[in-house]
Amino acid sequence: MTAQNGFASKKPNNNHQNEYLFDINLLESIFQDYSLRDSKLCRNIYDGKYIVRPLGKSDFDQGYIDLLRQLTECGTITYDDYEKRFNELKESSNTYYTLIIQDKNVDQRIVGSATLVCEKKFIRQCGTRGRIEDVVVDDRCRGQQLGKVLVDLLTQFARDKCDCYKISLECKDHLVNFYQKFGYKHEDQQNYLCRRFIT
Numbered sequence: 001m002t003a004q005n006g007f008a009s010k011k012p013n014n015n016h017q018n019e020y021l022f023d024i025n026l027l028e029s030i031f032q033d034y035s036l037r038d039s040k041l042c043r044n045i046y047d048g049k050y051i052v053r054p055l056g057k058s059d060f061d062q063g064y065i066d067l068l069r070q071l072t073e074c075g076t077i078t079y080d081d082y083e084k085r086f087n088e089l090k091e092s093s094n095t096y097y098t099l100i101i102q103d104k105n106v107d108q109r110i111v112g113s114a115t116l117v118c119e120k121k122f123i124r125q126c127g128t129r130g131r132i133e134d135v136v137v138d139d140r141c142r143g144q145q146l147g148k149v150l151v152d153l154l155t156q157f158a159r160d161k162c163d164c165y166k167i168s169l170e171c172k173d174h175l176v177n178f179y180q181k182f183g184y185k186h187e188d189q190q191n192y193l194c195r196r197f198i199t
Contacts, residue, residue, distance in 0.1 A: 020054040021090055021098050027054070030157050034149075049105055052149065055098035055113070057086055062102065064110045071136040094118060094162070099153060101137075101146050111138040114150035118162050130158035130167035151182050 031052075055064070060082040068074050089096040101112030114135040121127050132154055137146045151169075158164040170192055171179055 019056045019058065021056070021086065021096060022054050024054055026161055027153075027157070030153060030160065034153060034156065049103065050111070050146070051102045051104060052099060052153065053102065055086075055100050057083065059100060059110055062108050062110045064100065064113065067110050067113060067136055067138055068134065070139060071134060095120075097154065097157060097162075098134075099150055101141075101150065103141070109138075111141045112136065112146045112150055114147075114154055116154040116158055116162070116167075118158070118164065124165045127165040128162055130162060130164035132158075132167065132169040135169075147178070148182075151179070155182060 060079050065074055065077050065082065089098075095118050097116040097118070099114055099116075100110050103109050103111045115133045117131045117133055119129045119131065121129055132151060135147055135150060137150075155167060158167045169179060169184060
């Protein structure tokens with residue numbers, strides 16, 4: 001693996017390609033466009049302190065589940081649980097795209113993550129609708145615009161690589177202004193309702 005502009009990249013025939021949730025080479029043009037458009041983040045990403053890449057099977061040992069616990073309840077998850085779910089997501093091709101940010105200087109810990117879920121539809125001429133889920137940045141790394149990097153990259157990826165006609169996300173009230181900076185907005189006559197099941 002090599003890091004160019006702070007983003008991880010691999011050669012096309014690398015033996016470790018199955019390590020990742022999705023093909024890392026899909027990100028190359030997104031990373032190039034992003035680095036040209038948003039150079040003010042160079043001190044955070046491109047100096048080599050952080051690497052952005054797809055979620056890997058070995059990230060269980062790099063604190064991925066611990067990071068998710070800063071977002072919500074995770075319960076007890078063993079490596080076998082993680083590997084089984086990872087494989088299930090990977091087998092659902094062209095559906096789950098989880099990006100992580102890895103800190104190269106602190107035990108290779110995962111310090112940021114967000115997921116794009118692509119839902120195939122019959123509406124909109126068999127269109128694809130995207131959702132950004134589970135955006136989280138480690139408490140110790142907040143204020144460095146790492147969440148912005150994740151949301152920006154996944155939004156561009158949804159548009160350019162997944163051909164999504166729409167992308168949405170859910171967030172708490174205090175985060176609305178943050179996501180509006182990326183062009184997300186409330187739509188008229190749209191509500192988000194939820195029904196939870198106690199397990």
